[in-house]
Amino acid sequence: MTKARSKVLSLLSGAAGPLSASSIVKSVSDCMDQATVYRALHYLEENGYADSFILHCLSHGTERYYTAVPQSGNPIHRHWFHCESCHSFTDLGECLLDSVMRGYEKDHDLTIHTHTLYITGICRGCKLKGCLS
Numbered sequence: 569m570t571k572a573r574s575k576v577l578s579l580l581s582g583a584a585g586p587l588s589a590s591s592i593v594k595s596v597s598d599c600m601d602q603a604t605v606y607r608a609l610h611y612l613e614e615n616g617y618a619d620s621f622i623l624h625c626l627s628h629g630t631e632r633y634y635t636a637v638p639q640s641g642n643p644i645h646r647h648w649f650h651c652e653s654c655h656s657f658t659d660l661g662e663c664l665l666d667s668v669m670r671g672y673e674k675d676h677d678l679t680i681h682t683h684t685l686y687i688t689g690i691c692r693g694c695k696l697k698g699c700l701s
C-alpha cells in the first residue's frame with residue numbers, strides 16, 4: 569500500500585465516525601492533493617478497507633462519507649445517524665435490514681447487492697441542550 573493510501577486509511581480508522589471526502593482532503597492538504605486523496609479512497613473502497621455512503625444534510629449539502637472496515641473478524645454492514653444540528657454521527661450498529669432485503673428479492677424477483685440508508689434528525693446531546701435553554 570502506498571504512503572498516501574495508508575495515511576488516508578489511518579485517518580479513517582482513527583476517526584470516531586464517518587469522514588466526508590472533503591474533510592479528509594482538508595486534513596491532509598499539507599502532504600497530498602485532492603486527486604491523490606480521491607484515488608486513495610477509491611483504492612481503499614475497491615479493496616475492502618473502506619466503506620462509503622452518500623448523505624444529504626441541509627447545512628452542507630450532499631457529500632460522500634467514508635469509514636474504515638475492520639480487517640479482523642467479520643466486517644459488518646452498519647448504519648449511521650446524522651444530527652442536523654451539530655453534524656455529529658451516531659453509530660446505530662449492525663444493519664438489521666437483511667430480512668427486509670430478502671423479502672424484496674423474493675417479492676420482486678431481484679438480486680440486491682447493496683443498499684444505502686441515511687437517517688437524519690436531532691441527536692440526544694442537542695435535544696438536551698434544547699431543553700435547558
Ligand SMILES: [Zn+2]
Nearest residue numbers: 651654691694
Ligand atoms: Zn446534535
Ligand SMILES: [Zn+2]
Nearest residue numbers: 625627652655
Ligand atoms: Zn450535517
Ligand SMILES: [Zn+2]
Nearest residue numbers: 645646663665
Ligand atoms: Zn444496511
